[in-house]
Amino acid sequence: MKVTLEINFKLVLRWFLGxxxxxxxxxxxxxxxDFYGSLLAYKxxxxxxxxxxxAMCLPWxxxxxxxxxxxxxxxxxxxxxxxxxxxxxVLATGAAWGRGLDISCGCLDLSLLGLGSESELxxxxxxxxxxxxxxxxxxxxxxxxxxxxxxxxxxxxx
Amino acid sequence: MPQIQSQIFKRSPLPLAAMLGASLLLGVAYNNASPxxxxxxxxxxxxxxASPPATSNSRTGYANETLxxxxxxxxxVRTPGTAYGNQTVAMGLVPAQAAFPPSMVQSxxxxxxxxxVQTLLKSPQNLLVDARVGTYFxxxxxxxxxxxxxxSPVVELTAxxxxxxxxxxxxxxxxxxxxxMAHNLADLxxxxxxxxxxxxxxGGFAEYxxxxxxxxxxxxx
Numbered sequence: 093m094k095v096t097l098e099i100n101f102k103l104v105l106r107w108f109l110g111x112x113x114x115x116x117x118x119x120x121x122x123x124x125x126d127f128y129g130s131l132l133a134y135k136x137x138x139x140x141x142x143x144x145x146x147a148m149c150l151p152w153x154x155x156x157x158x159x160x161x162x163x164x165x166x167x168x169x170x171x172x173x174x175x176x177x178x179x180x181x182v183l184a185t186g187a188a189w190g191r192g193l194d195i196s197c198g199c200l201d202l203s204l205l206g207l208g209s210e211s212e213l214x215x216x217x218x219x220x221x222x223x224x225x226x227x228x229x230x231x232x233x234x235x236x237x238x239x240x241x242x243x244x245x246x247x248x249x250x
Numbered sequence: 251m252p253q254i255q256s257q258i259f260k261r262s263p264l265p266l267a268a269m270l271g272a273s274l275l276l277g278v279a280y281n282n283a284s285p286x287x288x289x290x291x292x293x294x295x296x297x298x299x300a301s302p303p304a305t306s307n308s309r310t311g312y313a314n315e316t317l318x319x320x321x322x323x324x325x326x327v328r329t330p331g332t333a334y335g336n337q338t339v340a341m342g343l344v345p346a347q348a349a350f351p352p353s354m355v356q357s358x359x360x361x362x363x364x365x366x367v368q369t370l371l372k373s374p375q376n377l378l379v380d381a382r383v384g385t386y387f388x389x390x391x392x393x394x395x396x397x398x399x400x401x402s403p404v405v406e407l408t409a410x411x412x413x414x415x416x417x418x419x420x421x422x423x424x425x426x427x428x429x430x431m432a433h434n435l436a437d438l439x440x441x442x443x444x445x446x447x448x449x450x451x452x453g454g455f456a457e458y459x460x461x462x463x464x465x466x467x468x469x470x471x
Binding site: 124 | 278425
């Protein structure tokens with residue numbers, strides 16, 4: 093019974109991370125300039141060409157990760173990228189929060205859920221502090237899943 | 251734990267690199283194809299400065315102002331017979347009305363397509379206003395535009411009203427046909443700040459971007 097629950101939890105977590113990454117990527121791909129504007133708002137000490145490159149490529153990397161997690165193809169590579177991306181989000185949102193920047197994280201398009209941009213719930217969900225904790229939680233989830241998948245791979249081989 | 255680490259380094263590098271490479275390729279292709287995509291290179295800044303007329307203009311009062319229209323990326327908007335150069339701009343490859351239907355936002359203000367705006371901008375009396383938020387303006391904007399986000403605080407709107415006379419012909423744009431900010435700003439400037447000569451460019455920055463792409467494609471042939 094324990095084994096079944098654990099497998100189901102891993103399955104749910106993998107699907108959750110996959111769908112979330114796909115949602116995040118579609119939100120960004122729908123208007124890449126919006127995403128680029130969000131990156132600029134973080135006021136990161138990075139050169140402009142790097143931010144442009146990030147705005148161009150990161151949504152596709154998220155999409156690939158999400159699709160690979162759902163399809164269970166090269167799952168360790170997908171999870172490694174997911175951990176890297178979530179860790180970067182943690183650092184970026186943490187730095188923005190620490191500097192007191194009042195910005196939208198630019199992570200997810202909540203209008204896809206039919207939520208108006210003026211509601212209090214949306215304001216909280218768009219806030220950089222919420223984004224920080226969300227990214228932290230997602231990193232923990234991805235690391236957990238990566239370890240589980242690696243253990244399973246080792247058990248399969250050995 | 252060492253076993254896990256060895257698994258990471260044994261298995262991951264190639265798929266990781268492949269994913270990054272695929273993302274780079276997809277990102278470059280998608281952004282170059284999309285009118286609202288981000289380009290790799292930023293247009294050169296402050297290439298040409300077109301000064302306002304030196305003589306006093308009673309209608310606009312520009313003679314006593316330090317207004318200057320800075321034309322970023324001016325190499326891309328050169329037209330024959332203008333002070334900007336003699337490069338041919340290939341316009342009309344796709345009719346503006348077909349590529350950019352009238353704004354999805356209902357408006358009482360006259361609508362202009364980019365070629366018409368381009369013609370009007372030859373006169374320094376016309377002021378092109380970017381209604382998008384400041385970060386988008388900083389990223390890229392139509393050459394010669396000034397930034398006045400539709401959600402600007404009153405102090406910025408008042409400063410704008412103090413700088414530009416009420417009779418200044420304003421052409422306002424935002425992101426694209428689905429963007430309501432140009433219309434919102436036009437409403438605000440018309441009703442609360444008394445501007446009487448306001449036009450909208452409903453196709454917005456997306457229309458300009460497509461026209462630029464066509465111009466570059468035409469110029470490259």
